[in-house]
Amino acid sequence: MRRGRALRLIHGSAALLALVCLGTTLRTGVEQRGTALAFGALVALGELSRWTGPRGGQAAPLGAAGALAYALLGEDAGRATTHGAAQVVSVVLAASLAGCVPHVARGRGPAVDHLARRVLTVGFAAVCFQPLFNRGTFADWSGPAYALLLVALLALTALCDAVLAAALAHSRTGWPFGPLLRDALRCVIGIGSAVCATGAVIALAVAVVGLWALPVFCLPLLLAQVSLRRYAAVRRTYRQTIASLARATEVAGYTPAGHARRVAELSRAVGRDLGLSEPELTVLEYAALMHDIGQLSLVDPVPAGATAGLPGAEQRRIALLGGAVVRQTGVDAEVAVVVERQADPYPEQPPAARIVRAVNAYEEKVRDAGPGGPLRALEELRLGTAGDYAPEVVEALARVLSREGLTLPSAG
Structure with a gap:
């Protein structure tokens, strides 16, 4: 309920600010229309080139830089500008909506959160700068x-x-809000710093040489965006390669179909609940995908690939074999460590290994267990918190499973 109120508050504040600014601009008229049109075109172009980044994050750095530069524009080729904060928000909003049209036509729909952030951040920058600049x-x-x-x-x-x-x-x-904020701040240090630097340079350059500075100083950021998209494509290919390696146990008949994928999805959700950062979640996901790969070294397959019921020594042997296989594939060494240590006593395990062990055991226990299987599996995990499973991981798993939309996917 409280989370829903926060969402409505942010959207409502953005809508109210947009309505007030649009009304003010319609009443007073658009000042310096050529400048407004040029910056509006830049923002629209940035929105046209917007792409869905990793984990669904919207990325439109060119549009953000253009919007911020217009919010902090005080002069145009040596002449003082006369547009105010209301016009800045109005132009940026209109241009952002225009840039969203092709995305809507392709069925992607408008990014409401993205637009709300754009309106509020640009409004904040414009209100901090424009009134004071216009007063001298x-x-x-x-x-x-x-x-x-x-x-x-x-x-x-x-x-x-x-x-x-x-x-x-x-x-x-x-x-959890804390890890999400940490990841958002990490993005500020990355592409966010390039956006801020470009916005400042554009505002300063237009003040001296005029609107000709727009295409010149936007080109580096546009090239950076292209590089970022290529990097994301490489990361997707890398993950697909790991997922393909993880399916080797399924193809060979050692584990049920979809087991590695289900464990990886649920492990990532549990890691999110426990506050792991994005890099830690990536390592966790890769380790969860490859957690059973050590079974490929077994002469006799474990029935149904269920390793949770094996003696501890056998579990550790399979885990060490899996870690050795992971190291041979060239995957990050951190992933290999998690795979190797998933069968250790939980006080000695890194957080990712604790999560993989508990989630794997849950998935094995709930498999083909019928309607009451999830509750029985959770109860068994809770009884095992004395030595086998970390209590905080089991409770996080229970919270994740009870959260709508995050229940364990069906097999297949």
């Missing part, structure tokens, strides 16, 4: 001092955007 507060600021002012405002805006992104993700998923 920054008239005596020049050179490095003025540039530092813009960078400071952009950094503060980026922090606000990170908080909004984490709050929206927390409201929609229920994942």
Whole structure:
């Protein structure tokens, strides 16, 4: 309920700000229409090139840089600008909606959270800068001092955007806010710093040479976006390769079909609930996909691939064999460590290994167990928290399973 209120608050605030700014702009008219049109076209182009990043994150760095640059624009080729904060929000909103049209036509739908963040962050930057600039507060600021002012405002805006992104993700998923904020701040350090730097450079360059600076200084960020998309494509291919390796046990008949995928999906959800960061979740997912690969070294397959019921020494032997196989594939050494240590006593295990062990045991116990299987499996895991399974992992698993939309997928 509280999460739903936060989501409505953010969306409602963005809608209210947009309506007020649009009404003000319609009443007073658009100032310096050529400048507004140029920046609006840049924002629209950025939205057209928007793409869905890893884990569904929307990425439109070119549009964000153009919007922030317009919010912090004080001069155009040496002439003071006269547009205010309301016009900034109106132009950015109209351009963002125009850039969303092709995405809607392709059936992707409008990114409401993305638009809400854009309106609120640009509004924040514009309100911090435009009224003070128009009153002459920054008239005596020049050179490095003025540039530092813009960078400071952009950094503060980026922090606000990170908080909004984490709050929206927390409201929609229920994942812990702290790790989500940490991941959002990590993005600020990455592509976010490039967006802020480009926004500041565009605002400073347009103030000196005019609108000709727009295509010149946007090109590096556009190339960075292309590189980011290629990197994401490489990561997707890498994950698909790991998933294909994990299916080797299924193809060979050692484990049931879909077992590795189900364990990986549920392990990632449990890791999210426990507050693991995005890099830690990636290692966890890869280890969960490959947790049974050691069974390929067995002469006699374990019945149904169920290793949770084997003696501890046999479980550790299979885990060590799996770690050796993972190391031979060239996958990250951290993944191999998690696979090797999934059968160790839980006080000695890293967090990812604790999660993989508990989730794998749950999936094996609940398989073909009927309607009451999940409850019985959880009860057995709780009884095993004295030495086999970490209590915090079992409780996180219970929370995840009770959360709507995160129940264990069916086999297949």
